[in-house]
Amino acid sequence: MRMSQLFTKTSKTAPSDEMAKNAQLLIQAGYVHKTMAGVYSYTPLGLRVLENIKRIVREEMNAIDSQELIMSSLQRKELWTETGRWSDELVDVWFKSHLQDGTEVGFGWTHEEPIIELLRNYLKSYKDLPISVYQFQNKLRNELRAKSGIMRGREFIMKDMYSVHATREDLDVYYEAVIAAYKRCYDRLGIDQDTYVTFASGGAFTKFSHEFQTICEAGEDYVYLHRGKNIAVNEEVIDDAIVELGVDRSELEKVKTAEVGNIFNFGTQKSEEMKLVFTGEDGQQHYAYMGSYGIGITRVMGVIVEKFADEKGLVWTENIAPFKLQLVAIGERGGELANQLYGTLMKAGVEVLYDDRAERPGVKFADAELMGMPWRVTISDRGIDSGEFELTSRQTGETVTKSYDELVAFFID
Amino acid sequence: MRMSQLFTKTSKTAPSDEMAKNAQLLIQAGYVHKTMAGVYSYTPLGLRVLENIKRIVREEMNAIDSQELIMSSLQRKELWTETGRWSDELVDVWFKSHLQDGTEVGFGWTHEEPIIELLRNYLKSYKDLPISVYQFQNKLRNELRAKSGIMRGREFIMKDMYSVHATREDLDVYYEAVIAAYKRCYDRLGIDQDTYVTFASGGAFTKFSHEFQTICEAGEDYVYLHRGKNIAVNEEVIDDAIVELGVDRSELEKVKTAEVGNIFNFGTQKSEEMKLVFTGEDGQQHYAYMGSYGIGITRVMGVIVEKFADEKGLVWTENIAPFKLQLVAIGERGGELANQLYGTLMKAGVEVLYDDRAERPGVKFADAELMGMPWRVTISDRGIDSGEFELTSRQTGETVTKSYDELVAFFID
Numbered sequence: 158m159r160m161s162q163l164f165t166k167t168s169k170t171a172p173s174d175e176m177a178k179n180a181q182l183l184i185q186a187g188y189v190h191k192t193m194a195g196v197y198s199y200t201p202l203g204l205r206v207l208e209n210i211k212r213i214v215r216e217e218m219n220a221i222d223s224q225e226l227i228m229s230s231l232q233r234k235e236l237w238t239e240t241g242r243w244s245d246e247l248v249d250v251w252f253k254s255h256l257q258d259g260t261e262v263g264f265g266w267t268h269e270e271p272i273i274e275l276l277r278n279y280l281k282s283y284k285d286l287p288i289s290v291y292q293f294q295n296k297l298r299n300e301l302r303a304k305s306g307i308m309r310g311r312e313f314i315m316k317d318m319y320s321v322h323a324t325r326e327d328l329d330v331y332y333e334a335v336i337a338a339y340k341r342c343y344d345r346l347g348i349d350q351d352t353y354v355t356f357a358s359g360g361a362f363t364k365f366s367h368e369f370q371t372i373c374e375a376g377e378d379y380v381y382l383h384r385g386k387n388i389a390v391n392e393e394v395i396d397d398a399i400v401e402l403g404v405d406r407s408e409l410e411k412v413k414t415a416e417v418g419n420i421f422n423f424g425t426q427k428s429e430e431m432k433l434v435f436t437g438e439d440g441q442q443h444y445a446y447m448g449s450y451g452i453g454i455t456r457v458m459g460v461i462v463e464k465f466a467d468e469k470g471l472v473w474t475e476n477i478a479p480f481k482l483q484l485v486a487i488g489e490r491g492g493e494l495a496n497q498l499y500g501t502l503m504k505a506g507v508e509v510l511y512d513d514r515a516e517r518p519g520v521k522f523a524d525a526e527l528m529g530m531p532w533r534v535t536i537s538d539r540g541i542d543s544g545e546f547e548l549t550s551r552q553t554g555e556t557v558t559k560s561y562d563e564l565v566a567f568f569i570d
Numbered sequence: 571m572r573m574s575q576l577f578t579k580t581s582k583t584a585p586s587d588e589m590a591k592n593a594q595l596l597i598q599a600g601y602v603h604k605t606m607a608g609v610y611s612y613t614p615l616g617l618r619v620l621e622n623i624k625r626i627v628r629e630e631m632n633a634i635d636s637q638e639l640i641m642s643s644l645q646r647k648e649l650w651t652e653t654g655r656w657s658d659e660l661v662d663v664w665f666k667s668h669l670q671d672g673t674e675v676g677f678g679w680t681h682e683e684p685i686i687e688l689l690r691n692y693l694k695s696y697k698d699l700p701i702s703v704y705q706f707q708n709k710l711r712n713e714l715r716a717k718s719g720i721m722r723g724r725e726f727i728m729k730d731m732y733s734v735h736a737t738r739e740d741l742d743v744y745y746e747a748v749i750a751a752y753k754r755c756y757d758r759l760g761i762d763q764d765t766y767v768t769f770a771s772g773g774a775f776t777k778f779s780h781e782f783q784t785i786c787e788a789g790e791d792y793v794y795l796h797r798g799k800n801i802a803v804n805e806e807v808i809d810d811a812i813v814e815l816g817v818d819r820s821e822l823e824k825v826k827t828a829e830v831g832n833i834f835n836f837g838t839q840k841s842e843e844m845k846l847v848f849t850g851e852d853g854q855q856h857y858a859y860m861g862s863y864g865i866g867i868t869r870v871m872g873v874i875v876e877k878f879a880d881e882k883g884l885v886w887t888e889n890i891a892p893f894k895l896q897l898v899a900i901g902e903r904g905g906e907l908a909n910q911l912y913g914t915l916m917k918a919g920v921e922v923l924y925d926d927r928a929e930r931p932g933v934k935f936a937d938a939e940l941m942g943m944p945w946r947v948t949i950s951d952r953g954i955d956s957g958e959f960e961l962t963s964r965q966t967g968e969t970v971t972k973s974y975d976e977l978v979a980f981f982i983d
Binding site: 162163164165166187190192193196197198199200201203204207222224225226227228229230231232233249252253254256257262264271275276278279280281285288290295297299300301311312 | 640670725
């Protein structure tokens with residue numbers, strides 16, 4: 158894409174009403190626009206990042222045979238009274254409104270109850286099981302405070318997945334498959350090295366649930382870590398976990414983390430509450446076993462910003478960057494050759510943000526650093542004279558020089 | 571996809587609480603699930619249809635240089651007071667709620683005001699224009715009645731697009747380009763022959779807006795049509811239009827239609843209300859010219875159901891069908907050969923719904939008709955013996971026989 162066509166602009170200063178680094182940088186670089194505290198719109202740049210994250214997560218969920226669907230945001234009160242969770246005392250993040258005839262409705266902050274209503278419509282026999290479904294949903298949560306930018310919004314995108322099984326063993330096997338799939342996601346997203354499967358508080362059915370926690374100064378959690386044994390425990394369950402895991406507290410390192418995923422083994426608790434039953438091989442009715450698995454898509458984007466950004470701006474990991482490179486043209490002849498390179502790379506399917514603006518080199522370099530594409534390529538008159546062009550890594554800041562053909566080969570392979 | 575893996579099931583009877591044919595059939599065939607009147611979830615089958623429609627619309631909007639973004643559903647009251655449209659008297663479809671501190675918030679029923687707020691943040695100079703942006707948004711409208719299935723929902727997906735221009739002439743040129751792009755959309759969606767650019771009521775700035783109306787018995791509009799002259803007029807403006815267009819009412823045919831798109835030329839009206847200004851070449855501040863362009867994605871899906879479905883069930887047009895063909899396996903040897911064909915077609919990227927269930931042929935054929943893929947292929951023991959297999963068109967009901975190799979060639983080309 159040509160930057161001259163991009164309607165967003167970078168700003169020289171960070172917005173004064175944002176405390177979170179992720180929101181400051183994303184607004185300054187033109188990736189998001191703030192509607193109100195905790196509510197953001199995503200510009201073409203921001204949407205590209207979100208879609209890249211979604212694509213990775215989608216591929217990994219499809220690979221464990223989950224089926225994508227999309228549920229409604231509007232939800233019926235009756236459904237939530239089945240589990241008691243319509244209550245504002247129990248659930249303090251509801252947005253509610255009412256139809257014109259006065260009927261109360263809620264806006265989806267989670268879809269556990271609605272997915273059970275949907276599935277009990279189709280589930281008859283053990284032969285229908287297992288079932289796994291997921292969606293990318295716009296969740297609405299009436300958070301009291303919203304000061305963490307896109308890491309904790311009043312409106313945010315979540316991948317929520319639900320699986321239903323005939324037996325506890327089958328659920329356990331799937332639960333492990335989800336953990337493996339999540340690890341592949343974080344690996345592809347570029348945050349695997351600092352992301353830990355973490356023991357967290359469970360529910361009625363299990364002692365622990367599992368969170369995926371990424372070491373991040375801007376996070377809201379504290380995790381006790383044993384890097385050698387690859388053990389991580391949320392501080393909320395540290396006392397129980399120490400006993401269970403047989404480790405000594407002194408061996409553990411306390412780190413600040415951000416939750417990037419959370420998975421629950423519900424057992425039959427939810428199914429009993431909402432009568433999700435099936436006919437077993439024995440001809441009898443049984444409650445189904447159920448798991449619930451979430452990844453906050455917008456939150457992951459925020460965490461990646463927080464972890465990798467530096468004093469110059471955003472630093473995207475390779476797989477989620479909106480463009481692979483920012484192509485900076487300098488000078489008249491530089492502009493002509495940059496046009497040619499842009500055409501060649503676009504044709505080969507390489508995503509290029511091409512700074513074709515009539516701006517000073519310094520402005521272009523500063524924007525490239527603020528916007529954070531993995532690579533910057535500079536095509537200048539001087540480069541044409543010397544036959545060597547600059548290729549700069551945003552992550553390391555290192556610049557190497559390459560001939561035109563080498564540049565093409567670097568991006569096209 | 572193997573039908574044995576699909577968690578949805580067809581139902582023998584239509585739901586009794588739905589009056590609209592589109593909702594009845596979509597529920598019966600397992601494409602949607604009803605949350606409440608006018609609110610539906612889309613199962614994997616339904617989501618595939620939606621994504622196919624979105625893909626077509628996205629490609630055509632990108633082709634006229636519009637940039638995709640995604641805005642928030644939550645909206646600020648202050649913004650809407652700028653145009654007076656926070657008022658429930660003026661806008662009778664608001665869903666509203668409030669933050670925990672009591673601040674009122676609204677849920678997006680349109681994004682005209684919010685997009686102007688977003689754009690005025692970036693728009694400085696005539697050099698920044700034109701700008702065109704679009705999104706696929708989940709709109710929420712508190713409709714008094716919701717009896718038309720997915721054709722008029724309380725929650726629905728809309729492609730809304732907005733363009734901003736320095737001059738009236740530039741807006742006019744783009745407006746015509748949008749009309750052409752919309753025609754290409756309806757062509758690819760398979761409803762071009764019955765879809766007319768229709769004069770409808772304008773606003774403060776123009777006498778008429780333009781609707782795209784598709785002839786459809788389940789529609790809510792009446793249009794006066796001159797097929798020879800390709801003129802269509804919404805009955806709401808028929809008196810004015812007759813004068814303007816110089817046609818005689820007796821020449822016009824009155825038909826029932828469903829609106830599948832609507833485009834508005836706002837002129838500078840919205841920009842004046844909300845102070846969307848730019849610095850012109852003359853160094854002065856000018857109000858920007860603006861157009862607004864919508865296509866109801868879920869509504870188009872509903873219209874296609876209404877138009878093409880028959881007494882046996884759904885009939886999808888080629889480009890939006892969730893699968894190109896339904897592959898029906900009959901008998902043991904038939905099942906083995908069907909497995910082989912399924913593998914071959916999948917490998918070639920052909921979307922196949924493979925009915926591998928242990929069901930009677932009659933059940934499979936009835937489901938294929940209810941579910942409405944463009945083609946049904948039957949691989950049976952008898953076909954293997956004769957060397958000829960049935961290929962049935964859902965639209966015409968005609969069956970031809972083909973050898974195995976001819977079948978493969980038919981779908982792979």
